[in-house]
Amino acid sequence: MHYAEPLICFANWRFERATGRLLRADEPAPVCKLEPRLHQLLNYFLLHPQQVISKDQLMDDVWPEGEGTDGAVMRAVASLRKTLQPGMAGQDCIETLSKRGYRWKAELQLETLSVGNFVAESVAASETANPCWPEAKMGGAGSVSSAQHPNNPEPLTVTMHLDQGRPDQMRPGLWYWLLSAILVVLVLLVFAVTLINLGKHTRQPVYSQMLTVSAMAGDEVAPLLHPEQQSLFYHYLAPQQRQWRWLKHDLSNHRKTLSNTGFDAMSQAVWLDHQHFLFQGSRQGQCHFYRQSTALATSEPEALFSCQRIFMQSLARDAQHLYWLEQDIASGNSQLWQRPLAGLAVNQSGARLLFQFSNNFRRPANLVVQQQKLYLVLEKDFHSSSLFEFDLQSEQMERLKDFSFVIHSIAPWPGQNLLISSAESLLVYPLASGRVIQLNTAHGYFRLATRLGEDIVAVNSFGHGKDVYPLTLQGSTSQSAFVSDLSFASNKDDYAMAINSRQIAFVSERSGAAQIWLQHADTVAQLTHFEGKRQISQLLWFGDNLFALIDLQLYQVDLFNGQLTLQPIERPARVTVCQQQLFWTQWSEQGWSLLSFDQQQQPTQLKQQVTDVRCGPEGFLVLQLSQQPELQLWSLADGSSKPLPAAVDWRVGFAERWVTNHLGLYWLSGDDKSRQLMFLPWHHKQPQQLALSADTLPDGLYADFLQDQLYYVQEKSGTADVVWLKQAATAAQGKP
Incomplete structure (x- = not known):
């Protein structure tokens, strides 16, 4: 039938x-x-x-x-x-x-x-x-x-x-x-x-071919194609080195020229003319705008004027003006600045503040100019971004769209569109409709992508990843044999742990896309089977129940079949469980808030301007505030608080850079090149530095409040290369 x-x-x-x-x-x-x-x-x-x-x-x-x-x-x-x-x-x-x-x-x-x-x-x-x-x-x-x-x-x-x-x-x-x-x-x-x-x-072009510009060892980022398209400039970090230098790559004969001056950090550059480009650089803790000649071997960068913080894609220009994103260190406000190009060579004044955002945003990220309008991205919190449009004629700012992921870069795309680089893929964002379209590309993790003619030049990172290891601390009073022998090292990313007395949940990409896994005794099992990439930003235990923050929504995860049950919490940024009570922070237009459930199981605001929260000693929470770097010890009973001698700036570090257990507060200080592990025992006034081995460079910390054992996540060394992405029809023509 x-x-x-x-x-x-x-x-x-x-x-x-x-x-x-x-x-x-x-x-x-x-x-x-x-x-x-x-x-x-x-x-x-x-x-x-x-x-x-x-x-x-x-x-x-x-x-x-x-x-x-x-x-x-x-x-x-x-x-x-x-x-x-x-x-x-x-x-x-x-x-x-x-x-x-x-x-x-x-x-x-x-x-x-x-x-x-x-x-x-x-x-x-x-x-x-x-x-x-x-x-x-x-x-x-x-x-x-x-x-x-x-x-x-x-x-x-x-x-x-x-x-x-x-x-x-x-x-x-x-x-x-x-x-x-x-x-x-x-x-x-x-x-x-x-x-x-x-x-x-x-109908979107398919970029199925990827050609590596250079096969040099080390990292290459921030490509800048010369207006005559005969050479490519980019940042270069040699193996075992800590300073970045400019490298000129001649595309006709592949001859390479390295600059003499190194920087701790640099931004992407913009062209001033055919012989000079402008960038931001940091040396010995000082940030300046620099003008660099294309003759790298025979010239030194010229410092023009100072800046406060460096962001990779923070510069743009049109015919008359230079524009840049800044963040005021004292207030945390993200700012948009303008300066005439005519006065740069003689370092004339004339900088003007075009717009200042509230300090509820984490930090500025990206800037691009297109047809009398500026498009800029701000990170709202640890895992999401907002796209804005600034009209240069009316000087009006308009929010275009909120994204539930961090945008790595933006660039113009033909036909009133933007090219967006994200952790998952390259995206085309039509400004007229706001419908995000995913580009079909060769496999890779592409950042800082720019359309050049029919091709895309981008940075492809590979070999990078994260592993989680137990951290042995001096002076521990006890140690669990179960957790101390556990290591999650693999050839894929492992991160976002949640630990209790009997089992550990963690996120791993060892089966492909990021999935939630469960370690119990000697057994490791995959709980979820997501199709496509999901942003799993946090795991936590509430008793014997596992919860996960996925795409900015909180779910309970079934430990037998991995099924997700949505929880009645609106867009939490960070979540924790302390003393059998759920607490979370939340971003809104009015600012940050700390929330929990009241006796009627309704969300209620406990305190404003709180970006993150951890458990403290009995009756207390440790809070990270949006207005100041010092952590606060806050009483659940009367709402009083006192500052702790521990500074963790939420605008600079990762959310996992500090953690607590029943012994005290731990946090990471230092920059990307060196780390110090600090420890403040509860009820002590002075912190102490804990010794780390030479090859330990933690990026995040994890702990169960009731246990002594800490875990740390560390990035694996990988490579970042500048690549051309080409359509199949043009790939045979080779590099331009």
Whole structure:
């Protein structure tokens, strides 16, 4: 027997995905045919049940490019709710999650019908319809009735009552073939629309070829192509060296010239003219703008004026002005500055502050100029970014989009678009619609990507990764044999640990994409099986229950099957469990907050301007504040606080750079080249430095509050190379 596409059943509705028809299962009610937009919207919800779907996702995937708005999404969801309400039997099918989006809640089932029954029900439903979308009735003013049971596969018998003067009754067999033909046409239309939508993505160029510019040992970053395209300049860090230098790579003969002056850190550069470029550099703790001649071997960089902090992609220019991103060290405010290019050579003044952001943002990150507008990225917190547009004529700032990941770089892309480098892939962001499109590229981890002609020049990092190791500390009173012998070293990333007395959960990429793993005694098991990349930023235990912060949403993780259960917390930044109570920090337009659940299990704000939280001694929490680097010991009983002699700047370091256990507070100080592990015992006034071995350079710390043992995560040494990404049709032409 041949079967039609299954019906999707929920509550008292039976839904035909191909046609958009809704049939009532609880009564012989008329069919409701959804209008096209609601048809697409319901299909999208049914393809993503029990998942949080943001408004941005709906605008990207349901609305045509340039048509999706917040208002349109809200109206469509409200209209769909109203349409479905009569058949929901008191259930709520679509849940609204404040500031996060929507979630389909109703349970779904499939019902398969034979073609004969499918056509019979379609005929009966359409002829008695009072549709919610105008639909022509095939039988004119007549009515159709059928006594056929839905599950009876016998041929359909239809009786038609026609008005006087109408032609003779149409034969049932003709109805059968006519409806079958309509069904085939509808299926073909759905298939055609799917191909068209896929074509929107495949029209983007495919960069399947990757050519390495240089095979030198060491790291190469921040490529800068000469305006005449005959040479490429980039930062170079030689093996076993700590200072970066400029390197000129002649593309015609691959001759390389290294500058004489080294820097602790440098920014990307912009061209001043064909013989000079401008960059920011840091030497001996001092930050300056430097003008560098292209004759690297015979010239020294010229210091022009000072800066406060260096950010890799913080400079841009147009015909008259230089623009840069800055962060005021005292206040933490991210700033946008402007200076005339004409006065740079003689170091004339004229710098002007164009815009200052609130200090709720973590730090500035990226800047690019395109057609009288500046596009800039600020990191909101540890794992998300915001994109802004600044109009140079009106000097107005507008927020374009929030991203649930950290943006590494942005660059102009043809056709009023931006090229975005993220940890997952290269993305094209159309400024008109805001729909993010993923580029198809060769496999790699690309940063600082720029479109040059038909190609992309970028930095490809490989061999980098993270491993977790136990940290042996002097003076430990006890040590668990279970944890002290445990090592997670592998050839893939391992990070984000959560430890309790019997088992350890951690994140690893050893099976491909980042997944949650569980270590229990001598057994290691993979809990989750995500398809595609997910941002797993934190793991924590609440008793014997495991929780994970994934894509800025908190889930409970089932320890047997890895199933995720969403928790009722809006977009937490950091989460911890202390004294059998859940605490979390949260970013908003009004600032940072520390929250927990009250006695009615409702979220309540405990304190403002808190970016991170850890457990302290009984009755206390340790807080990291957005306005000052010193950590605070805060009383849960009366809300009083006192500063601790421990400075951890949340705008510079990683979230995992400090941790607590029952012995005291541990934190990492120093820069990327050297680390010091500091320890402050509870109720002591002075910290002490703990000795680290020469080859130990921790990037993060993990601990269980009740145990002595600490763990540290350390980056593996890898390589960063400048590469060309080419389309298959142009790859044979080689490098420009």
